[in-house]
Amino acid sequence: MEDLQYVILKKERVHDFISTLSKIQKLVAPVSKGYNNFAFEEVSSGSEIALKYIPTILPLKKFFMPQRETLLEFKIAKGTHAEPVVEYEPMTIFGAHTCDLAGVQCLNMVFSERPKDYNYLTRKNKITLIGLECNEYCDEYASCHLVNASFPSGGYDLFFTDLGDYFIVHVNTQTGDEIVDTTESFEKADTSHIKELKRLRDTKSKIFSNEVSIERRYMPELFDMSFRARVWKALEERCLSCGNCTNVCPTCYCFDIRDELELNLKRGVRYRVWDSCQLEPFARVAGGINFRKERSARQRHRYYRKFRYPVDRFSRFFCTGCGRCTRTCMAGISLKETLNELIKESEDRVWKKWL
Amino acid sequence: MEKVAIKDSSYRLKKAKILQTKKLTANEKFFEIALMDGERLDYEPGQFIMVSLLGIGEVPISVCSSPAKRDSFDLCIRAVGKVTRSLHKLKAGDVIGIRGPYGKGFPVRILEGNDLLIIAGGLGIAPLRSLIQYVLDNRRDFGKVHILFGCKEPKDMLFSDELEYWNERTDLHYACTVDRADPDWAGNVGVITTLMPGVDIEPSRTFAAVVGPPIMYNFVIKELIAKGIPERQILLSFERNMKCGNGKCGRCQIQNLYVCQDGPVFHYEQIKNLNEAF
């Protein structure tokens, strides 16, 4: 650990820091919405922020890939002239947990893969990210360790870890460094602070362990043998096809593109909106054929898009272990339970050799 | 929220003018189109473009002409819904928006020097017409060429003048069939596989290019394999719901493949084990 990269922020200076930060550009942070619900919202003072929070209702994708986003603006009168546009808003996000940082990393990969999506990339470059470490599990739905997202691994400008009387802050980028300079709230970290951080991380490695009984590296293989598992049929009976799980997922990025005319029929926009592979018409084509007609096929698709397909394409899981899909599902479908059932189902076949 | 113009948007449209249209059948219409502003569409047989009507929407459509025809290109569009029905109302001189081309078409360089067995069902003739025209433009570069075409009824036959012309050419073998005849029909009756025993091929040097409705694939592929054509040499084009063409929106995904980028043309070996393919 390079000492230069670490600074500390004393707890009594946090409020100063937040209000200064909020004056630089729009600042969003986790805010309590009651009943153990939280949301990332604009704040201007430290007192508005919930420093201890479980994953927000919607993940950070709402800033990186807004629920509705204009792609083209056009005037019908001018023949067929359409102007491509990008909507963006410079902002700082404070308090992102490692699972949510992982979610942004996934989206970054998708939209910077060729053909690149400059709407996303333009917006992404205007967002400053400040992470916040989880010293312990948020709740029993999390499975961040399984997917390697329980400890920080990049994807932030600054990263805060709560060490009691102060935060130790990892400065990861030039942008982060500038924040440290302009807010003037930080002090140099010395070796004792770094030691404290190391001690916390050691404690953490005892708290965090694989949330389902499988080693991470065997996950792709588990899915390779599970395409025809009975588990999917069981989900068929329960899933309501509401699409809540994909809406709240930090790495679900499927979208629809639609046109909208103003009432005068003279101007209009083409926009994209979040869509969901859980909805029945998603894979339907002309003539009524539907390539994922059954809810079991659609649920299976969701899990394979988290644990199998991206492993080939991006060498990582597209599940961040945040637990949002489980918390939100009205039918009580649990990601950890599904994985455990897949493991159990394949156990009597070949799984045993690995245990 | 700020909103600014963006030069390199994936959704930028090129303007294109309709040069002529022609009703082919009750549901299908032919369009000859040229890009405006001095631009040209640079595509391969089997690729598709996104066709836009502002305020209505955007749909993927195969280019159905040969790339050798440089100044304009052709589309053949079946009216099935919102956008395609509106496109049918357009006439020569009207302007539409285009983006693309997208996807992987037929691997024409690899096909050169081999025999071709081209099998089209219904609207599948559209992307295959691009390949057929390309082959005829460069006829010397290919071995034997067989074209089999099937549709439901004689009145559904697309490009009938051209079919006649293919039939008359001595450098290719052409046969067609209809599922149900009408009183004027003197040709073959039966599903497309009934034409297959009549084709004499040398399987090891034959590539089959098949485009048609999903149901057709199962039967035709079985026959092709029975004839001994290697799985790698069977080419298929898939239709999926598509919104972006850029491998992002997720609509066209078959397991880990995106039809808009990895296809729409696949060789059978690549997709035969994919559960959601057929």
Ligand SMILES: Cc1cc2nc3c(=O)[nH]c(=O)nc-3n(C[C@H](O)[C@H](O)[C@H](O)COP(=O)(O)OP(=O)(O)OC[C@H]3O[C@@H](n4cnc5c(N)ncnc54)[C@H](O)[C@@H]3O)c2cc1C
């Ligand atoms: C690679 C590719 C090449 C194609 N080439 C041609 C072609 O050359 N000629 C041609 O006539 N058609 C072609 N199609 C099909 C054409 O894109 C659809 O018929 C069209 O998108 C339907 O849009 P719509 O607005 O008219 O219908 P809608 O009102 O949107 O829907 C009518 C029905 O079509 C389904 N549908 C919606 N969008 C699509 C879609 N993108 N693809 C398939 N079904 C859809 C809907 O679920 C509904 O059942 C191609 C499709 C693909 C994927």
Ligand code: SF4
């Ligand atoms: S939230 Fe639950 S019920 Fe709704 S689509 Fe997802 S898994 Fe099905």
Ligand code: FES
């Ligand atoms: S059409 Fe959007 S991913 Fe293929």
